[in-house]
Amino acid sequence: MIGQRNLYIIASLAAVGGCAWVLLHLLIPGQMALVPACIFRYVTGYPCPSCGSTHAVLKIFQLNWVGAFYDNPIGFILAATMIMLPLWLLYDLVGRKSTFYTFYASAESFIRRRWVAITLITLVVANWAWNIHKYTA
Amino acid sequence: MEQQKVDMYIATSSKFFESHLIPHINEMLVRADDSKYIYLQSLGLKDPTTMLIVSLIGGHLGIDRFMIGDTGLGIAKLLTCGGLGIWTIVDFFMIQGRTRELNFEKIQRALL
Structure with a gap:
């Protein structure tokens, strides 16, 4: 289990990085398409399970939810997280609480249960197969 | 535990831990009961070098984090294209240290 301080550092970096990434796409839409975001796709030529989620997040914020779902359903999880x-x-920082850490710890132990893990793996693999189909079709 | 057994364990397992923790582990083992020795053999410690190879190959999908038991971070890495590739590269350098850290936590729990 990761330490509380490290988790908050990683989560803060992820929040800042994610917002910055989406903002850059909104501010300079044409240029960002030239940046290779996914090493996996760059190396193998095939998309990874989360390829297309940036476009999905952008479409969610433009309220084009059907388009976002077709780009990548993972975008909904990322948009909600963002x-x-x-x-x-901020709530934890201002109130000097650790509710996020408590939630993370309980969510992690829930996900480790066999049936939850199998369900999630199946969903990710199915989404990946769909992603590969979309990119190669 | 007998010093001879402890020395043997340290000699065969030192690569799994940070070098500055070896004296501490030595002390913990000496204080531990003899019956813990077999339990220690079945702890399933992760080899940091193997984890580096896993990180280089499957780090982008968070497989390295899943394998060492950081499930939450593994999912985060998987869903964000390996943290836009940056986290993948950072983990090439971090994963060995994290593996050793988790191995130490495992042995600590086992000897409690």
Whole structure:
């Protein structure tokens, strides 16, 4: 289990990095397409399970939810995280609480249960197969 | 535990831990009961070098983090294209230290 301080540092970096990435796409849309975001796709030529999620997040914020789902359903998880995570971290920071860490610890032990893990792995693999189909079709 | 057994364990398992923790582990083992020795053999410690290879190959999908038991971070890495590739590269350098750290936590729990 990761330490509380390290988790908050990683979560803060992820929140800042994610917002910066989406903002850059909104500010300079044409140029960001030239940046190779996914090493996996750059090396193998095939998309990774989360390829297309940036476009999905952008479409979610433009309220084009069907388009976002077709780009990558993972975008919904990321968009929800992008909104909730900074607020949650601020709440913990201001109130000197550790609610996010407690949630993370309980969520991690829940996900480790066999049936939950199998369900999630199946969903990710199915989404990956769909992603590869979309990119190669 | 007998010093001879402790020395043997340290000699065969030192690569799994940070070098500055070896004297501490030595002390813990000496204080531990003899019956813990077999339990120690079955702890399933992760080899940092193997984890580096896993990180180089499957780090982008968070497989390295899943393998060492950081499930939450593994999912985060998987869903963010390996943290836009940056986290993947950072983990090439971090994963060995983290593996050793988790191995130490495992042995600490085992000897409690």
